[in-house]
Amino acid sequence: MMAGSRLRFWGAALAASVVLSGCTIDTIDTTESSGPPTSTVTLTSTPTSPPAAEAPVLPTEEPQQGESFAQALQAAVDQTIAVYGGTAGIAVSDGSTEVTAGDMSAAAAWSTIKVPLAIAAVRQDPAQTTNVTAAIQWSDNNAAEALWASLGTPEQAGQATTDILREGRNDVTVNTVVTRDGFSSFGQTMWSPADQARFAATLGCIRGSEPVLQNMAMVEPGQSWGIGQLPGARFKGGWGPQPDGAYSVRQFGLSTDPTSGQTTALAMIVRPGSGSFADAQAMADTLISTVQPALTQAPSAAC
Structure with a gap:
């Protein structure tokens, strides 16, 4: 069986920074927000090569x-x-x-x-x-x-x-x-x-x-x-x-x-x-x- 809710909630994920915020209904506890993702830059041992950046890690979206x-x-x-x-x-x-x-x-x-x-x-x-x-x-x-x-x-x-x-x-x-x-x-x-x-x-x-x-x-x-x-x-x-x-x-x-x-x-x-x-x-x-x-x-x- 599937839950039939007339409430619909939309999350958004941005590549550089993400903030998840809960849609509070009356006394609902606010969902914990995740901080912005960080990019880690790794330098290679060859000076002539440009620094390679790891892909940003997007936080896992939690249910609102x-x-x-x-x-x-x-x-x-x-x-x-x-x-x-x-x-x-x-x-x-x-x-x-x-x-x-x-x-x-x-x-x-x-x-x-x-x-x-x-x-x-x-x-x-x-x-x-x-x-x-x-x-x-x-x-x-x-x-x-x-x-x-x-x-x-x-x-x-x-x-x-x-x-x-x-x-x-x-x-x-x-x-x-x-x-x-x-x-x-x-x-x-x-x-x-x-x-x-x-x-x-x-x-x-x-x-x-x-x-x-x-x-x-x-x-x-x-x-x-x-x-x-x-x-x-x-x-x-x-x-x-x-x-x-x-x-x-x-x-x-x-x-x-x-x-x-x-x-x-x-x-x-x-x-x-x-x-x-x-x-x-x-x-x-x-x-x-x-x-x-x-x-x-x-x-x-x-x-």
Whole structure:
């Protein structure tokens, strides 16, 4: 798999002198610069021969910070797949640009769609807070259906939830028609990890998000795998079987470093080769724990 980064970095090498400087994104450590190359002149033993100069030695170009972070994400994806097989993808966003690695295909949102749904519902009716708590902290499907119904017809509910996604800089449209028996229409909305990361980065700026974010910080322990391992995590997970019965799990949210205060917005999806839900949870844990040290290089969330 290749890392798909919307960040592109260009280095330049000059024959006589080279300075490498890192493109700093928020709290990224600046890449160490290399000094200018030196030319060594060697005199021959024959006085009549002109001095011969060795060719300048150009310094080896090191990855710049953005490239280094993208490489760290890709390495985490590769290492995770090496253990569990299957596919994985992870995205980090500042609200306008995403750094991604692995599979960025749009896939069923499952219960992650409950975040914009809850914001839409509580914005229209603040009395929905009990259903918001159940839908976000425990991923209660009946509570989510109640939130959906509170917004009117399926078309009205879909539009209200889509409007929240638009405020989060997403072009995703919420599904209002049941496409799989036994599953909600809105849970089958197709949502990519890159779009989810962007939505997460803007979440704090969306009106009505405050009570939802508070609940995202209190997800029950049994669902606190993956992103839930990170410090200051506010997140929501979703999971379900694909048509062939193999499970995928996904999460998106925010993590705030207690030391630096930096908030990182990220999203991930994993599908283990075994297809089991237990392996999917363990795979999410591995992906996030592997990438965690590199998050100090991540761009800060916009909100």
